[in-house]
Amino acid sequence: MVLQERVYTVADLRAIEALPENKDRRFELINGAIYEVPYPSPTHNLLVGNIYSSLREFVKARKLGYVFTDSVSYSLPNGDAYAPDVSFVSQERQAAPLPKQLTIAPDMAVEVASPSNRERELLDKAESLLECGTHFVWIVYPNTKVVDVCHLSPEGSLITRKIDSGGVLDGEDVLPGFTLSVRDVFEP
Numbered sequence: 001m002v003l004q005e006r007v008y009t010v011a012d013l014r015a016i017e018a019l020p021e022n023k024d025r026r027f028e029l030i031n032g033a034i035y036e037v038p039y040p041s042p043t044h045n046l047l048v049g050n051i052y053s054s055l056r057e058f059v060k061a062r063k064l065g066y067v068f069t070d071s072v073s074y075s076l077p078n079g080d081a082y083a084p085d086v087s088f089v090s091q092e093r094q095a096a097p098l099p100k101q102l103t104i105a106p107d108m109a110v111e112v113a114s115p116s117n118r119e120r121e122l123l124d125k126a127e128s129l130l131e132c133g134t135h136f137v138w139i140v141y142p143n144t145k146v147v148d149v150c151h152l153s154p155e156g157s158l159i160t161r162k163i164d165s166g167g168v169l170d171g172e173d174v175l176p177g178f179t180l181s182v183r184d185v186f187e188p
Contacts, residue, residue, distance in 0.1 A: 090174070138150070
């Protein structure tokens with residue numbers, strides 16, 4: 001649900017979040033619009049957990065950086081601000097101690113589609129992240145059990161590659177050696 005129809009900033013978003021009536025509500029800023037984000041369903045949370053735990057185990061064992069869930073928001077250089085369902089930031093790009101607010105794009109991000117998401121909204125998020133420096137974004141579709149792997153072309157247009165339940169996701173040049181079966185993403 002869009003709150004208002006004007007171009008908002010991260011400062012506007014933070015002011016709305018700080019209102020007492022919004023204490024238990026979540027919001028995102030995408031292309032100058034503020035959206036209320038509903039809390040995830042159990043299925044959504046399960047899929048996020050499957051991806052997060054696999055990434056976290058791989059990253060922690062190799063001391064590569066940080067894996068976050070949607071409790072960590074990014075204020076992106078293009079003015080957008082939101083929390084991907086899962087994200088990774090390399091140690092080279094963000095040294096410890098971690099700042100109170102991340103103002104860089106993650107190296108990779110994952111969005112799990114919810115019934116409240118419009119497909120264009122997910123693609124807008126992916127495009128925003130990629131334009132700000134994220135190397136790739138996975139968009140997970142629970143209903144069809146496929147994952148779109150998103151990149152930007154050299155010309156700047158969004159490219160998606162569909163991986164079905166028989167395929168394998170990989171960490172590309174961001175997390176070399178990391179693999180995750182799409183089937184395992186959807187395992188209960």
